[in-house]
Amino acid sequence: MKLIFLDTKSIGGDISLSGFCSLGEVVSYPFSTRREALRRTADADVIITNKVEINEQTIGNADHLKLVCVTATGTNHLDKDYLKKRGIAWRNVAGYSTDSVAQHTFAMLFYLLEKLRFYDDYVKEERYIDDQGFTHFTETFHEICGRTWGIIGLGNIGRRVAAAAQAFGARVIYTSPSGNPPQEGYTQTDFDTLLRHSDIISIHAPLNEYTENLINADAFRRMKKSCILLNLGRGPIVNERDLCDALEQDMISAAGLDVLCTEPMAPDSPLRKIKDSRRLLITPHIGWASVEARTRLIKIVQTQIEDYFQKAGETMPDAADIIIWN
Numbered sequence: 001m002k003l004i005f006l007d008t009k010s011i012g013g014d015i016s017l018s019g020f021c022s023l024g025e026v027v028s029y030p031f032s033t034r035r036e037a038l039r040r041t042a043d044a045d046v047i048i049t050n051k052v053e054i055n056e057q058t059i060g061n062a063d064h065l066k067l068v069c070v071t072a073t074g075t076n077h078l079d080k081d082y083l084k085k086r087g088i089a090w091r092n093v094a095g096y097s098t099d100s101v102a103q104h105t106f107a108m109l110f111y112l113l114e115k116l117r118f119y120d121d122y123v124k125e126e127r128y129i130d131d132q133g134f135t136h137f138t139e140t141f142h143e144i145c146g147r148t149w150g151i152i153g154l155g156n157i158g159r160r161v162a163a164a165a166q167a168f169g170a171r172v173i174y175t176s177p178s179g180n181p182p183q184e185g186y187t188q189t190d191f192d193t194l195l196r197h198s199d200i201i202s203i204h205a206p207l208n209e210y211t212e213n214l215i216n217a218d219a220f221r222r223m224k225k226s227c228i229l230l231n232l233g234r235g236p237i238v239n240e241r242d243l244c245d246a247l248e249q250d251m252i253s254a255a256g257l258d259v260l261c262t263e264p265m266a267p268d269s270p271l272r273k274i275k276d277s278r279r280l281l282i283t284p285h286i287g288w289a290s291v292e293a294r295t296r297l298i299k300i301v302q303t304q305i306e307d308y309f310q311k312a313g314e315t316m317p318d319a320a321d322i323i324i325w326n
Contacts, residue, residue, distance in 0.1 A: 001023060001024030001025070001045045001046065001309070002024055002025045002027065002043055002044055002045050002046070003020055003023060003024055003025065003026045003027070003044070003045065003046040003047075003048060003305070004027050004028075004029075004040055004041050004044040004046070004047050004048070005017065005020075005026065005027070005028035005029065005048040005049070006029055006031075006032040006037055006040065006041070006047060006048070006049040006052045007029065007030065007031050007032055007049055007050050007051055007052055008028045008029065008030055009030040009031060010049075010050035010051055010071065011050065011071055011294050011297065011298065012289065012294055014291070015291075015294045015295055015298055016298075017298065019298065019299065019302045020048075020302060020305075023046075023302070023305055023306065023309075024045070024046075027040075032049075032052050034052075034053065034057055034058050037052050037053075037058040037059070038057065038058055038059070038060060038061055039061070041058065041059050041061065041062040041065065042061040042062055042063075043062075043064075044059075044062050044064075044065050045064060045065065045066050045067070046065075046066065046067045046068075046069065046305055047059065047062070047065065047067070047068045047069070048069045048071060048301060049068070049069075049070060049071065050070065050071045050072050051072075051077060052077070053077045053079075054068055054077060054078045054079060054083070054090075055078075055079035055082055056079070056082055059088075065086075065088055066088060066089065066308075066312075067088065067089045067090070067091065067305065067308050068083065068088060068089070068090040068091070069090070069091050069092075069301045069304055069305060070090065070091065070092040070093065071093065071297055071298070071301055072092065072093065073092055073093060073094045074092070074206075074207075074234075075090070075092050076207075078090055089308060091301075091304045091308070093297055093300045093301060093304075094156075095156055096293055096296045096297045096300060097157075097287070097288035097289075097290075097293040097296075097297070098156045098157050098160050099160065099290070099292070099293070100287060100288055100289065100290035100292070100293040101157045101204070101232055101258075101287045101288055102157055102160040102161050102164060103290070104232065104258060104283070104286065104287035105157075105161050105202055105204075105230055105232055105287070106161075106164060108230055108232075108256035108258065108281055108283070109144075109200065109202075109228065109230060109256065111256070111277075111281055112228055112253075112254040112255075112256055112278070112281055113141055113142070113144070113228060114141045115139035115141060115278050117277040117278065118138070118139050118277075118278055119136070119139065122136060122138075139278065142199075143168075143169075144165065144168040144169060144170050144200075145168055145169030145170065146169060146170070146171075147170050147171070147199040147200060148170065148171045148172075148173060148197050148198050148199050148200075149161075149162075149165040149170040149171065149172050149173070149198065149199070149200045149201075149202070150172075150173050150174065150175070150189075150194040150195070150197070150198030150200065150201045150202075151172065151173070151174040151175075151201075151202055151204060152174070152175055152177065152194070152201065152202070152203045152204065152205050152211075152214070152233070152237075153174075153176070153177070153203060153204040153205025153206070153211075153233060154174040154176065154183055154186060154188075154204075155204060155205075157204040157232070158174065158202075158204040158205075159183075159186075161202055161204065162174070162186065165200075170200070171187075172186070172187065173187045173188070173189045173193070173194055173197070173198070174186055174187070174188055174189070174194070175188065175189055175190060175191045175193075175194045176188065177191070177205060177210040177211045177214060178208070178210045178211075179210075191214075192222060195219055195222040195223050196222055196223070196224070197224075198223070198224070198227060199224060199226060199227060199228070200227070200228050200230070201223070201227060201228070201229050201230065202229075202230040202231075202232065203215070203229075203230065203231045203232060203233040203237055203238070204232055204233050205233045205234075205237060206233065206234065207233070207234035207235075207236055207237060211233070211234070211237045212236050212237065213236065213237070213239050214237050214238075215229070215231075215237060215238040215239060215242075215243070216239040216242045217239070217242040217245065217246070220242060220243070220245075220246035220251045220252060221251065223246075223251065223252050224252070225250060225251065225252065225253065226252075226253050227252045227253055228252070228253050228254045228255070228256070229243075229252055229254075229255045229256070230255070230256045230257075231255070231256070231257045231258065231259055232258045232259065232287050233259065234259055235257075235259040235260040235261040235262070235263065236261050238255075238257070238261075240260070240261055240269060240270055240271055241270045243255055243271070244270040244271055244273070244274060247274055247279050247280060248274070253279075254278065254279050254280065254281075255279070255280055255281070256280075256281040256282075256283075257271075257280075257281070257282045257283070258282075258283045258285055258286065258287040259285055260282070260285075263284075263285055264284070265282075265284075
């Protein structure tokens with residue numbers, strides 16, 4: 001059996017792929033274009049990928065392909081109708097990064113809430129030396145305790161963030177853009193109420209017809225001027241040009257983004273001009289990527305492949321080698 005990993009750099013070079021050796025011959029590539037994927041998958045039994053589009057243009061030559069494994073939760077890049085027509089199974093992975101994303105949510109919040117960049121620069125620029133007082137009050141911050149934290153999308157990650165926010169003493173409310181029924185133990189509100197009452201808003205929702213462009217100019221007008229917005233869902237949930245306007249016009253206090261409408265960041269992104277780290281923090285889609293989460297992800301994919309072929313009644317091969325192409 002031959003396993004082709006089309007874009008290993010999408011999971012980082014520090015994560016071992018040795019577990020796949022027990023499944024068959026493993027050939028891995030850092031990245032693959034559409035044209036490269038069409039050639040590279042020709043003799044694949046299993047394709048493993050994160051972002052490469054899987055359709056007739058990329059796997060049309062893969063005559064004995066049986067399974068496509070996505071090293072992520074999202075599957076928008078899979079042509080599922082084409083896979084179904086050819087009888088090719090597919091698997092994705094969910095729940096592997098819950099703790100990592102929840103942790104990154106708070107890392108971003110603390111950075112913005114407590115103006116950490118400002119105070120770090122203040123000390124490293126040696127302005128604290130011989131200061132008039134032992135505490136510097138140029139930038140102020142507030143406690144999470146007693147604040148209202150609004151969550152958009154109360155899935156696994158949203159619930160983990162809610163629990164941590166409550167542990168800090170926040171009042172947690174949430175809204176479901178798709179109209180899901182209330183979840184026991186949580187306070188569900190309508191979207192308008194969440195916008196008007198939240199001091200902190202964090203987004204943990206998927207991108208779909210209910211969430212695309214959800215946070216736009218109208219939404220910003222309804223938020224508190226002191227609100228901190230955090231997007232750890234999907235980039236297009238937030239209208240970036242409207243966010244830029246909201247920050248420049250002091251409609252909200254600050255924003256933290258781990259996801260963007262275009263990734264990597266587009267040269268014409270309106271957010272490029274905002275350089276004040278007290279107002280805007282952008283991280284390059286790393287919230288999911290703790291070492292533990294990525295290791296967990298690879299182990300899940302390995303198990304999915306094993307389970308698929310065991311159910312198909314095929315004998316797993318002896319251990320093989322990994323061939324890495326640069």
